[in-house]
Amino acid sequence: MSPPEYEFCPRCGGPLGLRAVKEGEPERLVCEECGFVFYQGPKLVAAVIFELDGGILLTQRAIEPGYGKWTFPGGFVERGERAEAAAEREAREEAGMVVEAGEIVGLYSYEDQVPVIAVFMGRVTGGEMQPLDETMAVKIFPHDDLPWSEMAFPSTKEALEDYLRKF
Numbered sequence: 001m002s003p004p005e006y007e008f009c010p011r012c013g014g015p016l017g018l019r020a021v022k023e024g025e026p027e028r029l030v031c032e033e034c035g036f037v038f039y040q041g042p043k044l045v046a047a048v049i050f051e052l053d054g055g056i057l058l059t060q061r062a063i064e065p066g067y068g069k070w071t072f073p074g075g076f077v078e079r080g081e082r083a084e085a086a087a088e089r090e091a092r093e094e095a096g097m098v099v100e101a102g103e104i105v106g107l108y109s110y111e112d113q114v115p116v117i118a119v120f121m122g123r124v125t126g127g128e129m130q131p132l133d134e135t136m137a138v139k140i141f142p143h144d145d146l147p148w149s150e151m152a153f154p155s156t157k158e159a160l161e162d163y164l165r166k167f
Contacts, residue, residue, distance in 0.1 A: 047074025
């Protein structure tokens with residue numbers, strides 16, 4: 001396990017230390033003063049694949065990780081937000097498109113990777129395609145000309161393969 005990201009208890013401010021809470025489970029951050037167990041679950045990313053003008057809309061990332069690589073709109077789900085709503089928000093924020101998230105394409109998780117990625121199929125209901133927040137370009141790719149070697153993440157490639165197989 002890598003060094004803890006957090007040093008102090010969010011309840012009392014006491015020091016956090018690593019220790020086994022239950023046999024067979026990984027060590028957890030536990031407050032050495034009040035005993036609070038600081039569970040660090042994975043973060044959820046929601047994304048949406050949708051088509052426009054006969055192709056799949058992809059965004060070129062203007063931030064790390066994956067700077068300059070292609071993916072579909074997506075980002076972290078905010079506390080209290082539905083995953084589908086987060087995917088719809090990200091399409092507006094990154095590509096200027098208004099979409100309605102529908103059926104789930106897949107759920108993607110990897111060892112030693114913090115986010116879990118939920119990818120939905122989307123239907124365009126409005127908007128104007130343009131690069132916005134965290135995006136340097138937006139482009140429509142025909143199914144037979146997707147930039148496979150320039151995908152930002154393994155989940156991008158896997159979700160697009162699943163999407164093309166299912167829909």
